[in-house]
Amino acid sequence: MRKILILGATSAIAEHCARIWAARGDALYLVARNEERLKTMTADLIVRGAEQAHSFCVDLNDMQKHVALLDAAETAMGGIDTVLIAHGTLSNQKACEQNVEQTLAEINTNALSVISLLTHIANRFEAKQSGTIAVISSVAGDRGRASNYVYGSAKAMVTAFTSGLRQRLHKSNVAVVTIKPGFVDTPMTASFKKGLLWAKPDHVAPKIVQAIDKRKYEVYVPTFWWVVMAAIRLLPVRVFLKLTF
Amino acid sequence: MTAAPQTTATTTISGWGGYPTQEAQVIIPRSLSGCKTELERHSSLIARGMGRSYGDSANAATVLQTTCCDHFIAFDDKTGLLTAEAGVTLRDILKITVKHGWFLPVTPGTSYVTVGGAIASDVHGKNHHVAGTFGQHVVSLTLLLGTGEIVTASPTHLQDLFHATCGGMGLTGVILVATIQLIPVKSAQITQKTIKAASLEEACEAFEVYSASTYSVAWIDCLATGKRLGRSVVMLGEHSDSGGLNLTVKDPVTVPIHTPAALLNSMTMRAFNIAYWAKAAHDKTQTVPLQPYFYPLDALGGWNKLYGKAGFVQYQFVLPKADGVSNMRTILTQIAESGAGSFLAVLKQFGPANKNLLSFPIEGYTLALDFKMSSSVVALLHRLDDMVAGMGGRVYLTKDAVMKELTFKATYPEWQEFEAVRHKYGALGKFASAQSKRLGLA
Numbered sequence: 001m002r003k004i005l006i007l008g009a010t011s012a013i014a015e016h017c018a019r020i021w022a023a024r025g026d027a028l029y030l031v032a033r034n035e036e037r038l039k040t041m042t043a044d045l046i047v048r049g050a051e052q053a054h055s056f057c058v059d060l061n062d063m064q065k066h067v068a069l070l071d072a073a074e075t076a077m078g079g080i081d082t083v084l085i086a087h088g089t090l091s092n093q094k095a096c097e098q099n100v101e102q103t104l105a106e107i108n109t110n111a112l113s114v115i116s117l118l119t120h121i122a123n124r125f126e127a128k129q130s131g132t133i134a135v136i137s138s139v140a141g142d143r144g145r146a147s148n149y150v151y152g153s154a155k156a157m158v159t160a161f162t163s164g165l166r167q168r169l170h171k172s173n174v175a176v177v178t179i180k181p182g183f184v185d186t187p188m189t190a191s192f193k194k195g196l197l198w199a200k201p202d203h204v205a206p207k208i209v210q211a212i213d214k215r216k217y218e219v220y221v222p223t224f225w226w227v228v229m230a231a232i233r234l235l236p237v238r239v240f241l242k243l244t245f
Numbered sequence: 246m247t248a249a250p251q252t253t254a255t256t257t258i259s260g261w262g263g264y265p266t267q268e269a270q271v272i273i274p275r276s277l278s279g280c281k282t283e284l285e286r287h288s289s290l291i292a293r294g295m296g297r298s299y300g301d302s303a304n305a306a307t308v309l310q311t312t313c314c315d316h317f318i319a320f321d322d323k324t325g326l327l328t329a330e331a332g333v334t335l336r337d338i339l340k341i342t343v344k345h346g347w348f349l350p351v352t353p354g355t356s357y358v359t360v361g362g363a364i365a366s367d368v369h370g371k372n373h374h375v376a377g378t379f380g381q382h383v384v385s386l387t388l389l390l391g392t393g394e395i396v397t398a399s400p401t402h403l404q405d406l407f408h409a410t411c412g413g414m415g416l417t418g419v420i421l422v423a424t425i426q427l428i429p430v431k432s433a434q435i436t437q438k439t440i441k442a443a444s445l446e447e448a449c450e451a452f453e454v455y456s457a458s459t460y461s462v463a464w465i466d467c468l469a470t471g472k473r474l475g476r477s478v479v480m481l482g483e484h485s486d487s488g489g490l491n492l493t494v495k496d497p498v499t500v501p502i503h504t505p506a507a508l509l510n511s512m513t514m515r516a517f518n519i520a521y522w523a524k525a526a527h528d529k530t531q532t533v534p535l536q537p538y539f540y541p542l543d544a545l546g547g548w549n550k551l552y553g554k555a556g557f558v559q560y561q562f563v564l565p566k567a568d569g570v571s572n573m574r575t576i577l578t579q580i581a582e583s584g585a586g587s588f589l590a591v592l593k594q595f596g597p598a599n600k601n602l603l604s605f606p607i608e609g610y611t612l613a614l615d616f617k618m619s620s621s622v623v624a625l626l627h628r629l630d631d632m633v634a635g636m637g638g639r640v641y642l643t644k645d646a647v648m649k650e651l652t653f654k655a656t657y658p659e660w661q662e663f664e665a666v667r668h669k670y671g672a673l674g675k676f677a678s679a680q681s682k683r684l685g686l687a
């Protein structure tokens with residue numbers, strides 16, 4: 001039985017991962033900011049087979065509370081061995097361009113709050129010389145694009161941070177898994193027109209769970225995004241400038 | 246972490262038959278309170294589950310899709326009492342309850358339907374003659390009314406609302422939560438017995454002989470004519486006592502695109518029917534897992550696309566038992582002559598009707614088959630509708646896409662009482678589907 005802490009637990013991707021873990025009989029500790037949905041999810045996960053399901057309602061932008069919530073999770077489950085950081089917001093790029101505060105708020109949610117959590121968790125796991133930390137970053141962090149570079153740059157920070165953290169914690173037997181989903185059809189992306197590149201959360205979640213089980217380093221889900229992003233990264237700037245995506 | 250509902254831009258939706266289609270705004274609330282908020286925001290809408298009804302019963306300009314309200318609330322593995330949000334699918338239920346020895350009291354031929362959809366259509370299964378409909382196993386349900394009020398209805402509390410909602414095609418309100426009594430099973434296997442019937446009369450006789458059998462259904466070759474008319478393979482089933490409670494749930498193989506409709510022409514259908522009948526062994530008993538027994542088509546995701554872009558209509562009607570066999574023969578002859586019927590023709594004997602106002606089953610014989618959509622098919626179906634109505638039968642609303650208002654009102658005589666209940670609970674105008682408008686409901 002794993003003892004899993006999920007941050008941003010009510011996100012569609014996290015919820016589908018939680019259901020897989022519940023079916024395996026793991027213990028779960030859910031953190032999100034919507035009380036009603038946390039209550040609904042904990043009851044659901046128990047029926048689905050979770051050994052335990054607890055919840056903590058907090059806005060993760062409130063970094064003062066990070067230590068308290070980690071303590072609470074450790075107490076409730078008798079320790080934590082796996083963490084999934086899945087919270088985030090899809091920034092409104094156009095609005096951010098006109099508003100510094102909004103831009104910084106997006107960076108705060110998608111990067112700084114993640115880094116705060118990672119710092120605390122890394123130290124705890126390093127001390128006990130075990131654990132797996134998985135973070136949902138994004139393909140958007142691989143190269144800044146006009147259509148969503150605020151979100152993308154926050155994710156780039158998360159990707160770079162986890163890369164360094166992975167190297168640091170490697171000798172302490174702590175795995176850091178960076179997950180880069182492509183387009184996933186979730187409430188966050190509801191207003192987008194969906195094409196062939198889009199995947200469903202229930203398709204993406206098993207891949208994430210597997211990456212965590214196997215303590216992978218960096219995974220693209222679905223896998224083909226690795227090729228797409230490699231190609232996009234390789235485009236010469238001169239060509240890239242002319243593209244509209 | 247956004248709490249906003251998943252609202253798509255306008256998209257084209259349809260039922261499982263792909264006909265008719267409609268431009269719709271699809272709202273997918275992420276919580277039960279989100280359903281209420283959305284209801285208040287829109288002047289009229291219809292609930293939608295997995296969209297496995299065939300016609301236009303879950304189509305409207307605004308649909309409230311329950312697929313994110315798919316949480317379990319409680320399950321007691323001692324009593325088999327299950328409480329879940331309406332968007333939970335039967336497939337999800339089975340994954341959780343079978344290993345504890347509990348199975349659905351009634352199940353349709355696909356597990357990809359929601360609890361809300363199963364109640365709203367008051368679905369039946371191969372055990373209708375002994376177990377009745379899905380609604381008869383609902384202990385209570387929570388309904389979001391047109392007024393925004395949330396109430397609980399059961400066979401003993403707000404009975405009028407309960408009996409209008411079970412089978413009410415989403416027209417009384419949005420079902421949010423339901424409590425269902427599951428049935429105990431000792432195994433995830435079914436002992437199946439196959440009997441070949443050379444004619445319709447033999448098939449119906451088999452239903453009588455084996456009326457004590459828990460599950461019974463006949464696959465009928467509706468292209469066979471003359472003496473062989475109605476020749477079929479009758480399949481009986483009982484829950485096994487052995488084999489363990491391990492349920493194997495495989496992901497379906499998906500049909501990726503619409504296949505050219507010509508693939509399903511009457512020649513291929515005829516070849517399939519003959520092969521199917523010839524291959525079936527007579528009086529053979531075998532043990533098969535629950536999944537392939539109840540949901541043979543679930544192994545092939547998106548099989549509806551096999552009918553091509555124009556889609557298809559599944560036509561299911563029931564005829565009263567008196568003169569049922571000879572009336573069925575008359576209709577089968579008509580279908581065989583049209584040459585438009587499918588290989589998917591299923592014959593079943595129904596037990597007595599229940600108290601639900603628009604519930605489909607009445608005691609007698611029901612037949613379901615597919616018609617690839619075309620303009621001549623609509624005319625054929627209207628002709629069949631008239632014949633069925635004239636024989637005292639009716640057509641299943643969850644499959645219907647073309648029935649006329651007059652036919653509906655003549656064959657569902659309790660429609661006025663249904664409207665009165667809707668009026669009483671503030672549903673008129675608030676809940677409407679393309680189907681309810683076509684059928685002249687307010």
Ligand SMILES: Cc1cc2nc3c(=O)[nH]c(=O)nc-3n(C[C@H](O)[C@H](O)[C@H](O)COP(=O)(O)OP(=O)(O)OC[C@H]3O[C@@H](n4cnc5c(N)ncnc54)[C@H](O)[C@@H]3O)c2cc1C
Nearest residue numbers: 294295296297298353354359361362365368369414415420
């Ligand atoms: C392969 C296949 C086999 C089938 N076999 C059978 C069978 O053997 N027996 C049988 O009876 N049926 C059968 N059906 C039909 C199917 O069981 C019903 O159409 C069922 O209602 C579909 O559920 P759904 O969740 O997809 O609902 P939808 O198709 O989305 O909606 C169907 C109706 O239910 C209403 N509804 C849905 N959710 C709610 C809610 N939360 N509150 C209020 N109203 C709601 C809708 O408004 C609509 O009127 C079969 C369908 C398929 C595709």
